[in-house]
Amino acid sequence: MTTKNFIISGAGGQGVLSLGVALANIFMIADKFVSFCPCYGAEMRGGAVNCEVNVSDNELFILQNSKADFVVAMNQLSFDKFISKVKENGTIIVNSSLAKINKTRDDIKYIFVPLTQEALKLGNIKTANSIALGILSGLLGNILFDNVKKIYKKALKDKTELLQKNLDAYLLGFKYIKEKECV
């Protein structure tokens, strides 16, 4: 891994920024250079929200990129908005519970996963972002589960039930991408 750029996008309340922060933290404790840049301003629960995470073996100079290697789109609005931001040969992970399966580009990889439905099956809709992180991790292949646990523990502190649910969600995403052919 030299430098990888991620855009995480969705609606406020879907854990978009939490996912970005977790991703940056996980790579930070793996001794990578990381940056996390949220969109900011009059954002609110339900409104559009996104962030950019950059990870590199070397010092980062460019913190706002025009395109990303990986885009996570948690709903239709963000899918429409960020599909053009995926680099050639890049990957977009789309929450197909809240976005229509539609492939308009043939130079990128699409991964449609019903994140919201899967999270509901796990018993907590808030864990959809952790499933997405598991998928990212499965695709990248260089995230240590121990580091994920460490960061999740730090973020969720004494909320042990929520912590376990999120770790389950992460593993579900990780296995999903390994085992299933995603439409």
Add this chain to the structure above:
Amino acid sequence: MSEKQLLKGNIAIAKAALEAGCKCYFGYPITPQSEIGEFLSLEMQKLDLGYVCAESEIGAINMALGATATGTKALVSSSSCAISLMQEALSYAASDELPIVLVNVMRAGPGQGYIYPSQGDYNQATVGGGNGDYHTIVLSPSSVEECALMTYRAFYLSQKYKNPVILLVDGFLGQMAEGVELVKNPYPEIDNSSWILSGANNRDSRKIHSLEPNQDKLNNHIRNLSAKYKEIEKNEVDYEKYLCDDAEIIITAFGSLARAAKEVCNHYRKKGVRIGLFRPKTLWPFPYQELGELSKKIKIFVDIEMNLGQMLKDVKLALSSGAKVSFIGKPVGDWLKLEEMIQGIENIIKENQVASL
């Protein structure tokens, strides 16, 4: 404090302020700097320090005038249009020689503008928006780590010179986070017992005010301030040079945009064009002499800013004869992309017929 943490620029500033011995915070929420107040409102309560969410920005900065007059380290933070409201008090603080540390996390202007990031307050910060012959020291960080280091420096310089210091941060840097290890405050404490209002007890009484009806005394006061500014100009100029030694083109930029400019240098180095970066870390005092020295042998300069050319005037003043400077800029919003900067420089290279392309 040594563990690596993922910190926003705003939080790094707040943490460093506490570490530097800041005892009071006065502010009023405004995007994109609200995290500073939010963080300190919690932490300062725990530490039993003074946190006031003021009724207005004018109230906030005037509270800092009072606090610093008693020798208490105080921090005020705000953003662009609200910093404008504080200019009168800054002029008073400069005349009263009060060590206020003011953080401006810049958003878009003029007027109310919007919350988009910008570097549009260069002129206001470096030239000054208040009345009279005065200067504020202006520090410009380009990374989250520097946000912390320059907060330490801001407190130190404000105490050392009894002068207001502005930490000029762009909204993008205030909001972004990166992994940093916060170091301890490296600066010594400055003895302020000779001037602070601490209760007269057995000494002569003191007063701090800027009103001076006696013409001679007022002239002397301003000349003394001016002598102090000359000292600051002599001692405190700070800058970074990146790949400048063999450069044929020099980019000048400040703040977080200067970091992106390093990648422009790297891009062209790979193509055999020797580009370097000169980044002022103190915007006042500006490194005129050092930049002027560079321009004795390098003749092509490119100034890049997220405004329409404010530092450009200082760059022009610094350059020696024969050197010329082009400008690439955008007023507000998403930072100039790497591709946009490269395209801009491509044209400048063609115009100047730089040999190695």
